[in-house]
Amino acid sequence: MVAPLKVGIAGLGTVGAEVVRLIESEGRTLAERCGRAVQVVAVTARSKAKKRGVDLGGIAWAKDPLRLANDPNVDCLVELIGGAGEPALSAIETALKSGKSVVTANKALIAKHGLRLAAAAEKHGGALNFEAAVGGAIPIVKTLREGLAATGINRVYGILNGTCNYILTRMEQEGLSFAECLKDAQRLGYAEADPSFDVDGDDTAQKLAILASLAFGTKVAQGAVYVEGISSIAPEDLRAASELGYRVKLLGVAMRTVKGIEQRVHPTMVPKSSSIAQVMGVTNAVTIDGEGIAPITLVGPGAGGAATASAVLADIADVARGVRITPFGRPVERLKATEKAPMERHEGGYYIRLMARDLPGTAATIANRLAEQKISIESIVQRHPNGVDAGRSAGKASQVPVLLITYATHEDAVHRALQAVQRDKVISGRPQVIRIEKN
Amino acid sequence: MVAPLKVGIAGLGTVGAEVVRLIESEGRTLAERCGRAVQVVAVTARSKAKKRGVDLGGIAWAKDPLRLANDPNVDCLVELIGGAGEPALSAIETALKSGKSVVTANKALIAKHGLRLAAAAEKHGGALNFEAAVGGAIPIVKTLREGLAATGINRVYGILNGTCNYILTRMEQEGLSFAECLKDAQRLGYAEADPSFDVDGDDTAQKLAILASLAFGTKVAQGAVYVEGISSIAPEDLRAASELGYRVKLLGVAMRTVKGIEQRVHPTMVPKSSSIAQVMGVTNAVTIDGEGIAPITLVGPGAGGAATASAVLADIADVARGVRITPFGRPVERLKATEKAPMERHEGGYYIRLMARDLPGTAATIANRLAEQKISIESIVQRHPNGVDAGRSAGKASQVPVLLITYATHEDAVHRALQAVQRDKVISGRPQVIRIEKN
Numbered sequence: 060m061v062a063p064l065k066v067g068i069a070g071l072g073t074v075g076a077e078v079v080r081l082i083e084s085e086g087r088t089l090a091e092r093c094g095r096a097v098q099v100v101a102v103t104a105r106s107k108a109k110k111r112g113v114d115l116g117g118i119a120w121a122k123d124p125l126r127l128a129n130d131p132n133v134d135c136l137v138e139l140i141g142g143a144g145e146p147a148l149s150a151i152e153t154a155l156k157s158g159k160s161v162v163t164a165n166k167a168l169i170a171k172h173g174l175r176l177a178a179a180a181e182k183h184g185g186a187l188n189f190e191a192a193v194g195g196a197i198p199i200v201k202t203l204r205e206g207l208a209a210t211g212i213n214r215v216y217g218i219l220n221g222t223c224n225y226i227l228t229r230m231e232q233e234g235l236s237f238a239e240c241l242k243d244a245q246r247l248g249y250a251e252a253d254p255s256f257d258v259d260g261d262d263t264a265q266k267l268a269i270l271a272s273l274a275f276g277t278k279v280a281q282g283a284v285y286v287e288g289i290s291s292i293a294p295e296d297l298r299a300a301s302e303l304g305y306r307v308k309l310l311g312v313a314m315r316t317v318k319g320i321e322q323r324v325h326p327t328m329v330p331k332s333s334s335i336a337q338v339m340g341v342t343n344a345v346t347i348d349g350e351g352i353a354p355i356t357l358v359g360p361g362a363g364g365a366a367t368a369s370a371v372l373a374d375i376a377d378v379a380r381g382v383r384i385t386p387f388g389r390p391v392e393r394l395k396a397t398e399k400a401p402m403e404r405h406e407g408g409y410y411i412r413l414m415a416r417d418l419p420g421t422a423a424t425i426a427n428r429l430a431e432q433k434i435s436i437e438s439i440v441q442r443h444p445n446g447v448d449a450g451r452s453a454g455k456a457s458q459v460p461v462l463l464i465t466y467a468t469h470e471d472a473v474h475r476a477l478q479a480v481q482r483d484k485v486i487s488g489r490p491q492v493i494r495i496e497k498n
Numbered sequence: 499m500v501a502p503l504k505v506g507i508a509g510l511g512t513v514g515a516e517v518v519r520l521i522e523s524e525g526r527t528l529a530e531r532c533g534r535a536v537q538v539v540a541v542t543a544r545s546k547a548k549k550r551g552v553d554l555g556g557i558a559w560a561k562d563p564l565r566l567a568n569d570p571n572v573d574c575l576v577e578l579i580g581g582a583g584e585p586a587l588s589a590i591e592t593a594l595k596s597g598k599s600v601v602t603a604n605k606a607l608i609a610k611h612g613l614r615l616a617a618a619a620e621k622h623g624g625a626l627n628f629e630a631a632v633g634g635a636i637p638i639v640k641t642l643r644e645g646l647a648a649t650g651i652n653r654v655y656g657i658l659n660g661t662c663n664y665i666l667t668r669m670e671q672e673g674l675s676f677a678e679c680l681k682d683a684q685r686l687g688y689a690e691a692d693p694s695f696d697v698d699g700d701d702t703a704q705k706l707a708i709l710a711s712l713a714f715g716t717k718v719a720q721g722a723v724y725v726e727g728i729s730s731i732a733p734e735d736l737r738a739a740s741e742l743g744y745r746v747k748l749l750g751v752a753m754r755t756v757k758g759i760e761q762r763v764h765p766t767m768v769p770k771s772s773s774i775a776q777v778m779g780v781t782n783a784v785t786i787d788g789e790g791i792a793p794i795t796l797v798g799p800g801a802g803g804a805a806t807a808s809a810v811l812a813d814i815a816d817v818a819r820g821v822r823i824t825p826f827g828r829p830v831e832r833l834k835a836t837e838k839a840p841m842e843r844h845e846g847g848y849y850i851r852l853m854a855r856d857l858p859g860t861a862a863t864i865a866n867r868l869a870e871q872k873i874s875i876e877s878i879v880q881r882h883p884n885g886v887d888a889g890r891s892a893g894k895a896s897q898v899p900v901l902l903i904t905y906a907t908h909e910d911a912v913h914r915a916l917q918a919v920q921r922d923k924v925i926s927g928r929p930q931v932i933r934i935e936k937n
Contacts, residue, residue, distance in 0.1 A: 094829075208532070
């Protein structure tokens with residue numbers, strides 16, 4: 060009989076407590092699956108006194124994460140503290156340097172220090188598993204790291220933040236404003252008191268940087284991700300998208316282009332018929348475009364204690380079985396530098412919403428400015444306001460919304476055209492621009 | 499430097515040739531990912547002379563699969579011959595008994611002899627990987643075997659046969675008959691000249707039996723699968739389904755019930771809003787209901803040379819990395835006997851289409867017979883035929899279709915009620931019954 064895998068858990072929030080509970084309740088299954096028992100031998104958290112609804116009897120209490128990482132009785136450190144810096148970083152690094160394996164759900168840390176930690180894991184022979192860092196219970200890390208070993212990947216994209224998808228779903232289905240839906244999301248516990256990390260796209264960017272590295276064999280490069288959040292999306296954009304056959308989702312997209320690798324996070328119009336468009340509420344989804352094969356889409360719960368704990372346990376089971384795969388699917392020294400494709404050269408279709416002066420010649424002026432930049436228009440709709448007259452109520456000249464969908468063009472051409480339109484003074488306010496992603 | 503993994507491939511059809519090509523073209527990536535090279539050292543197929551569009555220069559030609567399995571120069575046998583019996587069975591068994599690892603795409607063989615082969619793999623220390631046997635490039639075997647190690651599974655279900663889904667999609671979208679769509683599928687190469695294995699549900703049943711074993715830790719039991727094909731589905735069923743908010747899919751469903759494990763393959767009405775309902779054409783999809791977490795759905799190409807080869811290569815890569823996981827996720831001797839839940843006790847909603855005599859009292863008779871069996875009706879629609887009058891054109895008394903949707907009830911109650919209705923002579927022909935699966 061092989062000795063049990065002795066686990067130390069740092070961080071006993073919702074996920075940590077659920078991990079302790081699952082190792083206890085699913086002990087027999089885990090032992091059968093792994094060929095050895097899995098046992099929690101030590102834990103640490105900020106407060107020892109806090110009630111967590113799990114039995115910690117017989118489990119040692121480490122004074123801090125570093126001591127837990129140094130505990131010779133621990134084979135595998137499970138880091139559920141979070142945060143891109145201390146104490147998580149030192150605890151993980153210490154554990155790896157002593158040959159221990161590490162399981163973590165910490166996307167911020169892996170996005171920032173993943174390479175350094177992976178190098179330590181490779182050098183000292185431990186595993187560094189982070190399935191729970193991206194997409195909750197969806198096995199996206201395993202799929203990219205192991206499941207598509209010889210399949211070239213052209214694009215990986217998805218809905219990686221449940222908060223944003225919840226807000227956009229409610230806005231679309233109920234015609235509500237961003238602010239109203241955010242407030243509801245906060246009330247329901249789907250959004251933080253300070254929601255900026257989620258709604259500004261930074262959470263998605265960290266996850267995308269990790270997926271891009273796994274997909275393309277490149278160094279994790281969070282700084283190379285172009286990021287735009289969802290706070291500027293208005294109900295009228297979602298209405299227009301729907302009429303045109305699209306939905307708006309906050310996507311993280313990483314793709315190979317001739318100019319390098321594009322990594323971008325922004326509100327995106329996706330065809331209603333695509334798998335990704337069907338994903339509603341807090342659910343996450345990732346689509347992988349593999350060379351020569353139809354897209355693979357994985358859909359599931361992206362957050363929450365049980366979903367995250369499910370991924371953590373799968374990672375622990377791999378450690379228990381003795382599976383040691385290089386953390387990013389290839390040795391760190393073989394990961395290539397990310398050749399960043401400049402966002403100005405991004406190519407795709409665009410949705411543009413303008414508030415135009417309701418005067419003869421306005422549409423022609425706009426169309427000419429686009430034509431100057433060689434942008435072809437797939438559709439243009441000029442709508443006379445029904446109900447509220449935006450212009451009159453503000454005491455200005457009468458205004459009318461103009462909606463445009465372009466054929467594939469370049470980001471900088473769109474910017475130049477819209478700057479020219481603004482100089483022409485035929486519109487008011489900032490144009491709304493949403494990129495279109497085809498499946 | 500670790501020695502290369504030396505692969506022998508039995509079967510050089512579309513998939514086999516693609517595997518040879520990928521190992522050659524993706525050699526560097528594979529070596530990086532696995533920490534060692536992967537090399538095809540020997541192959542065998544029925545005809546040596548056949549043109550396959552891949553370079554077999556420098557690769558030994560084995561006279562038959564058994565000799566390939568016995569070749570001491572081969573570390574890993576890749577079996578792509580197919581069929582539940584010889585020569586695949588002996589070749590795999592021989593390879594495993596000599597301590598080699600085996601990768602196979604052979605669902606029929608794994609469904610029938612998987613336990614015996616897994617036992618040989620476990621005893622002699624080789625891997626037995628069969629990701630390509632179910633769901634093509636979708637990593638469903640890996641997800642169930644490794645990704646959900648400590649998550650209890652309540653249900654796994656999906657669209658596992660592209661031929662049937664292609665036919666049902668075309669029938670729905672174009673209002674065509676089963677026979678017309680089958681003919682098109684054959685013309686396009688999506689269906690065999692003898693389509694019965696696909697359209698009668700047997701292909702789905704073999705795949706489902708494998709998934710059920712992985713999901714529930716039970717012995718593979720293809721004989722325990724209840725199977726119904728799609729040939730009786732009429733365009734009017736798809737039309738009615740659509741009006742009622744459903745689509746019809748051929749599903750394989752395995753679920754835990756209080757009466758044991760249900761395994762069933764049959765045309766199924768699924769809510770249009772479900773992930774599985776969005777899956778069109780030859781695409782496959784599997785949904786996993788894990789304990790305490792929202793469903794996980796994997797969607798992707800279920801067949802075709804490139805998709806299958808992608809899964810085969812992932813399996814080979816795991817062998818090369820030295821990953822050895824018990825083939826069914828648990829040691830064979832720990833797999834439980836499948837406690838088969840009797841189909842008569844299946845519980846769920848039902849769609850029923852009857853051709854009723856257009857006489858006063860007919861609807862009441864039907865409703866009474868259902869009430870006698872304590873079946874509650876969610877909706878009942880009696881339609882006067884528009885255009886074609888089925889009764890009159892056949893020279894019989896005028897007839898009218900009646901569509902019923904029931905609330906959850908038992909299979910045997912439905913049968914008893916319909917037998918009574920038939921005895922009442924208020925309907926003609928066989929009632930159409932389609933089970934409803936809720937997400």
